[in-house]
Amino acid sequence: MIKLSNIQKSYKLGKNSLHVLKGINLEIKEGEMVAIMGSSGSGKSTLLNILGILDSQDSGTYFLDSQEIKNLDETKAANYRNKFLGFVFQSFNLISYKTAIQNVALPLQFQKINRKSRQKRAKEFLGMVGLAEWSTHHPNELSGGQKQRVAIARALVTQPRVLLADEPTGALDSKTSYELMELLQKINDSGETIIIVTHEEDIASMCKRIVNLKDGKIVEDKHIKQKLASEYV
Amino acid sequence: MFKRDQWEEIIYTISKNKLRTALSGFTIALGVFIFVVLFGFGNGLKNGFSNFFMNDNDIRVMRIFPTKTFIPYRGLKSQRQIRFENEDLKIIEENFGDYIDGISPRLNRNFLAIYKNQSNNFGVRGVSPEYIKIEKIGILSGRFLNQNDINGSYKHAVIGNLIKQELFKSENPINKFVILNGTPFKVIGVFEDVDGDNEEKTFYVPYTSIQSIEKNNDKLGTLLISVKENISYSSAILLGERIVKLLKRKYLIHPKDRGGIFLRKISDELNERNQFATALQIIVSFVGLGTLLAGIIGVSNIMVFIVKERTKELGIKIAIGATPSNILNSILQESIFITTISGLTGLLFGVICLELIGNSLSESFYIINPYIKFSTAIIATIVLIILGSFAGFLPARQATKIKPIEAINGN
Numbered sequence: 001m002i003k004l005s006n007i008q009k010s011y012k013l014g015k016n017s018l019h020v021l022k023g024i025n026l027e028i029k030e031g032e033m034v035a036i037m038g039s040s041g042s043g044k045s046t047l048l049n050i051l052g053i054l055d056s057q058d059s060g061t062y063f064l065d066s067q068e069i070k071n072l073d074e075t076k077a078a079n080y081r082n083k084f085l086g087f088v089f090q091s092f093n094l095i096s097y098k099t100a101i102q103n104v105a106l107p108l109q110f111q112k113i114n115r116k117s118r119q120k121r122a123k124e125f126l127g128m129v130g131l132a133e134w135s136t137h138h139p140n141e142l143s144g145g146q147k148q149r150v151a152i153a154r155a156l157v158t159q160p161r162v163l164l165a166d167e168p169t170g171a172l173d174s175k176t177s178y179e180l181m182e183l184l185q186k187i188n189d190s191g192e193t194i195i196i197v198t199h200e201e202d203i204a205s206m207c208k209r210i211v212n213l214k215d216g217k218i219v220e221d222k223h224i225k226q227k228l229a230s231e232y233v
Numbered sequence: 234m235f236k237r238d239q240w241e242e243i244i245y246t247i248s249k250n251k252l253r254t255a256l257s258g259f260t261i262a263l264g265v266f267i268f269v270v271l272f273g274f275g276n277g278l279k280n281g282f283s284n285f286f287m288n289d290n291d292i293r294v295m296r297i298f299p300t301k302t303f304i305p306y307r308g309l310k311s312q313r314q315i316r317f318e319n320e321d322l323k324i325i326e327e328n329f330g331d332y333i334d335g336i337s338p339r340l341n342r343n344f345l346a347i348y349k350n351q352s353n354n355f356g357v358r359g360v361s362p363e364y365i366k367i368e369k370i371g372i373l374s375g376r377f378l379n380q381n382d383i384n385g386s387y388k389h390a391v392i393g394n395l396i397k398q399e400l401f402k403s404e405n406p407i408n409k410f411v412i413l414n415g416t417p418f419k420v421i422g423v424f425e426d427v428d429g430d431n432e433e434k435t436f437y438v439p440y441t442s443i444q445s446i447e448k449n450n451d452k453l454g455t456l457l458i459s460v461k462e463n464i465s466y467s468s469a470i471l472l473g474e475r476i477v478k479l480l481k482r483k484y485l486i487h488p489k490d491r492g493g494i495f496l497r498k499i500s501d502e503l504n505e506r507n508q509f510a511t512a513l514q515i516i517v518s519f520v521g522l523g524t525l526l527a528g529i530i531g532v533s534n535i536m537v538f539i540v541k542e543r544t545k546e547l548g549i550k551i552a553i554g555a556t557p558s559n560i561l562n563s564i565l566q567e568s569i570f571i572t573t574i575s576g577l578t579g580l581l582f583g584v585i586c587l588e589l590i591g592n593s594l595s596e597s598f599y600i601i602n603p604y605i606k607f608s609t610a611i612i613a614t615i616v617l618i619i620l621g622s623f624a625g626f627l628p629a630r631q632a633t634k635i636k637p638i639e640a641i642n643g644n
Binding site for chain 2: 048049054083094096097110154
């Protein structure tokens with residue numbers, strides 16, 4: 001599903017350049033649930049940006065669903081993001097003046113899907129995250145866990161090949177975190193590839209594989225026995 | 234371009250961002266409003282000044298003066314004084330009658346006028362009956378000169394209202410005799426002239442009567458020709474040139490001689506009288522353009538503010554698959570929508586304001602009937618909308634370059 005070979009990335013900071021990714025090689029297969037761990041400055045955010053086609057690598061190759069991601073213009077990058085990837089952020093990032101269902105339907109609007117099927121699909125996905133009754137509520141009327149569920153529904157509504165989650169539980173208490181992880185595990189069980197960036201050990205342990213990043217390099221890459229979030233709840 | 238989704242989006246963002254919308258809308262509405270009102274005032278001022286200085290009748294009148302020649306021609310030396318003759322009137326009438334409303338000579342004299350024990354010096358003008366089509370004079374009593382007076386060289390006079398008051402006091406002057414330069418003239422009418430007091434201190438007499446008391450010659454002074462109303466300015470100018478050409482041939486003046494005959498063209502008159510109005514118009518346009526420019530800069534500023542404020546939201550949209558053109562369109566459409574609505578509101582209020590003011594400022598500020606041409610107002614509004622959107626384009630373009638992760642994390 002994802003194949004990264006020798007990905008290099010540096011940022012210019014004045015006269016100096018900061019070498020952030022120093023040759024990342026990573027292959028992620030369909031249906032995997034991978035935690036990317038690392039302290040701040042390890043390059044995990046940069047890696048996520050590259051995986052999410054929000055930034056481009058300086059060198060190395062990136063294949064997403066056997067499609068090479070290279071020299072994309074903004075429009076094409078946007079279309080790929082929309083089609084292949086779903087994003088979940090730490091701070092939920094729902095659009096505050098739109099209702100839950102409108103937030104979920106938004107990515108479909110960019111695909112120019114007609115209103116009726118948009119509404120239908122959005123409703124379906126809101127139901128899947130257990131928020132069918134909250135569809136007409138605005139984000140400020142929802143709890144943190146509910147907001148993140150809406151965000152997950154929004155990320156999945158386009159049926160992306162990969163779900164990218166950047167510290168999805170970072171703003172949630174532990175109980176809500178585990179509930180959310182249970183949902184993500186369920187989604188993963190249905191075949192969705194999920195990549196979670198986190199620095200929390202217990203969250204990482206609920207994935208099937210942990211990739212540890214340090215100073216722009218992968219220092220550890222291990223498959224683990226997944227802990228079921230439902231056991232904690 | 235405008236689909237239901239986009240309308241919904243626009244309505245949403247506007248209703249959720251009332252202050253922002255109100256601010257930007259107010260700037261634009263104010264810009265258009267000030268433009269409309271100022272432009273209207275400018276036009277009102279122009280009206281005021283034209284009422285003062287312009288006389289519609291005068292505009293259509295060309296004057297032909299006989300002068301000295303500059304160039305010797307066909308054995309005739311230069312510095313020869315040209316004098317028009319009675320037959321010139323007939324010649325011009327015959328050749329150009331279709332274009333001419335009225336033609337009259339004007340022999341200007343200054344005579345001592347005596348009635349009973351009253352006397353004073355007054356201007357005396359020898360003219361033809363058609364003079365009434367050239368000068369704005371209204372007959373108060375009696376009549377103006379007629380062709381009989383000309384043919385018979387009758388010593389008849391039409392007197393200005395002020396002369397009547399000065400010489401005749403409360404007496405009825407009609408059919409009384411007044412002595413002009415030693416010759417008795419019978420008063421046949423009294424006139425008033427809108428151009429003011431000086432004009433009303435004038436005697437109008439048949440030009441032939443002046444000729445007869447001055448050695449019985451047939452020389453004319455200035456020729457005044459009023460052009461028919463349906464003749465355009467350009468053809469009026471052409472007409473003037475053709476008349477001059479004809480007269481030059483008759484009086485053996487070199488065709489290139491700038492002396493001999495001097496034509497004061499219609500356009501000359503117009504130009505002079507319009508210069509002031511034009512200066513006003515330029516000032517008004519300048520002020521108007523300035524206001525519009527300020528409005529456009531206002532729109533641009535607010536667009537920068539909007540993009541800044543919405544950075545995070547735009548970042549989210551970009552992350553979940555909005556293309557640059559999605560972003561660009563949504564921002565531009567919103568700004569075009571706000572600009573259009575506010576622009577039209579400003580336009581409406583401006584026009585209403587001008588209507589309400591009407592002529593109330595005419596007494597103290599000489600602003601008469603302030604107005605703005607509908608087309609001018611609409612064009613100004615459209616220009617503001619287009620340039621406003623154009624000014625908004627750069628910030629909107631900037632918005633498409635937002636890095637989503639930075640935007641989202643940067644709060």
